[in-house]
Amino acid sequence: MERFYQWMSDISNPGGSHQALVICYNDSQLSVQHVFSDIEMALKAQRSLPDCVYILGTSDQLSVFNQGWADDQGRLANLLSRGVKNPRVCVHEYVFLEWNGEGFNTNVLGGGAPIYPHDPSLVLKHGLKTLIEKNNVIHSAPSSHSFKHPSGTLNNVFIQTRELASDEAEVCVVGYAIALTYGARMRRADKVFIDTMGIYAFVKNALDRLGKKAEVMSFHSYERLKTMFPPARDYFCVVSASTSGGMAKQMGEQSFREDCVATLIDRTSDDRYGGVLVALDDIDFPLPLKVEEGCTLIEIIGENFSAKSKPPKSITIGLKHGPKTLGKFHKYFGMGGIIGFNRSAQPNKLLTLDPSALLEDVQFRRWLTSEIDWSLSMATNLIVHADDPGSKRLGEITHELLSQKWGEAKTIHCVPYTQLDEVDFSAVSGVLVATVVARDGGILREISRDLRAYMDATVPRRFLAPIGIPQSASAWTLLKSFLMKNPTGRDYGFSNWLCLPIGDDGKENAWNRLVKIGSAGQVDDDGFGANVEEDIRHASIDMATELVEQHKHGFLPKHNGEALALSDGFLFFDPSSNVGQDCPNVPQSTVFFTIAAVLQYAREHDEHELRLQPTGYESVVLSPECFLRFNDNILQASFLRACLPSELDYSASPELSKLMKEFLAKVFARWERTYGDAALEFAAALATGTLQLTPEDTRALLSEGLEIRRGEPSSLLGLLLLTQRAQFPVS
Missing domain, CATH: 3.40.525 (Phosphatidylinositol Transfer Protein Sec14p)
Structure with missing residues (x-):
């Protein structure tokens, strides 16, 4: 708790x-x-x-x-x-x-x-907004689908207020907000009506805050509400959620007083009967605009989807999943500019970019010059850059360009972030903040925070982040909003040249999961691999764990120890580009970076049928066909490492699991041949739980693989034994 x-x-x-x-x-x-x-x-x-x-x-x-x-x-x-x-x-x-x-x-x-x-009410409203986002309270229907609400209305939004809190502390946030906003009326109420027991904990918590022992009664449905009328004693009514205001309006028709009716979450508070605790348009929560006609209906029963048992949708990666800016990233970073894996000086960073070639590029310099000419305030006389070498060079280049443009008419200072407190801010009339590569903008947020303490909000400032590799497009939008919004009537400036979301590359990645499995392999157990001789079992597990340790900065190798590599021709490489003309020598980190960017673009794709994103009523997995289409060993390994575990979980689909099991059996059996070059990567994905089949298919696959490999020790046999240990622990 x-x-x-x-x-x-x-x-x-x-x-x-x-x-x-x-x-x-x-x-x-x-x-x-x-x-x-x-x-x-x-x-x-x-x-x-x-x-x-x-x-x-x-x-x-x-x-x-x-x-x-x-x-x-x-x-x-x-x-x-x-x-x-x-x-x-x-x-x-x-x-x-x-x-x-x-x-x-x-x-x-x-x-x-x-x-x-x-203002405590404003602070709590911000807290409720974070709970709505954190706990996935708002569900938007994908294209060609509409929710059929219990009232019979069709809508493209469904709000599950019961999911607003997942533990006691979160319940208290909601309770404080209700008590603070509606305490005057609830304190006099002897009975509180709620439309679903899913919000009972919130209402009860609010009543406890008010020291009130009112009876809480759920009427559950529109049909029951239409038979009810206000009691003679004081009362209060709480509606969990609404998208059209229909239930609160029905309460008005049943003669419930407007000042005694409140809705916890609604699309808007405009033209609503009673109060609204959180209006989604008031907290700038993005919602779809309209309901499409002729849609597939997702019926809502109570607070659940009727389609919960819908089998997972499989997505096959294709040309339409290629991000538009991918080619430019290949141009500037493809052949050696992507540093990986786990080699960054920054902790918990799987990949980093080397911007040295970019900063000297003529086209980039042309963009930077135009950005200064068109967007930078003439009041700017301070440049603050992040402390890494690339950002330092960007700050120096920008300083040179500004000095050439304005000559001796203005003195421009350029300082690293670590020396910010040495600046005389009484003479600062405008600030340019520069970092050459931004992830989700942690350093930009820090500098922005510090600038608020050093100078007045009316001093103009611009944030320069030429390269962005955020986790997602939405994370990048939030960063820009955080940096640009301020108390004045004008937004601060933000400049970006290339942005390519690449998903999460933080501490909890496939490499870390594999290292943990390797560590667990140091402890053997006679309960596993009963049909494998003890000395072979021990030697195989040792070989597997040593291999994992040796390749923690790359992919697991082929059978003969050679590194995984790309053959000629790759869908997401332009044949005329530097990477497209020399595919076999493209670094592993570039191939992985490309697949990670493609997968993230698929997760946020505009078309529902191409979107690799689960919803509350439908799970989504990567189609097994992807491993046949992209059959180069390094591409298969990149998919396995870049996918989220949920995207490779075939356990809910016997059909997809069977297809994947048959494919894996062939890969393991042909480890010594080209077809099975990525066998160790597939075995590692099974061992870490990244790749999941049904229990029956997993048992059959392991039984077949162990039988083939049991004759001599090998790293593949060791990984299969570790998979057996992880998937079917002995009680």
Whole structure:
């Protein structure tokens, strides 16, 4: 059980803006030890330091925090130092918002008046938005599909409010929001009507906050509602969710008072009967525009989809899944510019880009010059660049171009991010922030946060990130929104030349999963491989684990120890490009980068039939045909490593599982031939659980593979034994 839920809240008002880290506790008892560990954990989880920290909790929890802030607590100084980067860039205050039964009392820990204005209702609204996104509350129907709601209406959106919270701390966020917004009416109510038991925990939590013991009654359906009328005693009504406002309107027709009706989540609050706690248009949540006619219906029964048992849709990767910017990335990074795997100086980065060739390219220089001419404010007199060598060179190039353009009329300073606190910001009239390669923009977020502390929001600034390789297109959109939005009437600038989402390449990747399996292989168990002689079993597992360790910076090799490589002709390589003309010598990292980008483009494809993205009613897997179409060993390995485990989970489809099992059996049997060059990669995917078949097919595949390979020790036999251990543990 999580003790608290945390989120970041960006607060803008005419007096300025600030970013707050919000920690909302459940009702558990705290100790002083919890105070320090919880805040430290929450701060570490953020990409940049917040301006302040808000803690939402009870009076008992406040007393524990006050103990923690007492002078005799030695850990307090250590905690406060974690929130300090320099005198101006730091967590300026820690504020405990104490629930008093009606609202929140403000308590600045350590004493004094609050520095930043705060609105608990706005802070909680931001928290609810993060819960909606985190817990997949909003389901959008894909093209050619529509949801048929219990009311009979057709819509392209279905809202599952019951999924809003997944643990007690998250329930408390919802409870606080309901109690704060509707407490005045709920405190007088003797009976609370709800439309589904899925929101009972939220309403009960809110009533507990208010100290109210009202009866909570669910009426479940429109049919039941039409037979109900307001009771003589005071009451309150809570609708879980709506997309058209129909249920709340029906309550009005049944003579329920408008001030006693509230909907937790709705598309909009305009022209609605009663209140709306979270209006999706108010929090800028993206929704489809209209319902298509002649759609396949997805019927909703209660709060569930009737199509839950629908078999997985299989997606075959083809030319339409090629990102438009892929060719330019090959031009500048294809032959040696992609550093991998796990060789980056940055921790937990599978791949990084070497931008040295790009920065000297004539076409790039032409774009950069145009960007300065057309987009950069004439007020700019400070360039701040990230501390890596590529960003330093980008800062120097930009400084040269600006100096040539403006001559001696203006002095322009260029500093690395680590020296930002040495700048005299009283003389700064405009800022350019530069990083040559941005992932999801962690360094840009940090610099943006620091600039808020150093200078007024009205000083113009532009963020220059020529190359973007985010996890997803939506992550890139969120980054731009974070950097550009501010309290003024104008957005800050953002410049990007090439952007190519490549999926998640963080710490939890296929390489790390395989290393864990290799470590587990150091402990043998006589319960596995009973039909394999003990000395052969031990030797094979040792060979497999040693091979995994030797190739943690690449793919597992062929039978003869040679590295996996590409043959001539690859669908996503332009034949006239540098990579297309020399396919066999293209680095492994470039091939993997290409497949990762193609898969991510497939996950976000505009066409439903081509989209490799599951929904609440339909799972999606990579078609086994992809391993026949892309039959080069390195392409097969790249798919196995770049796919999410859910995209290779064929256990829910006996048909697809059977096809994959037959293909794998041939690959394992022909390991010594060209057809089976990627056999070790397939075996590793099975061992790590990345690739899943039905239990019956897995048993049959292992039985056949072990029987063929049991005569002599080999790394393939070792991986098959490790698969048997992982898939069918002995009790």
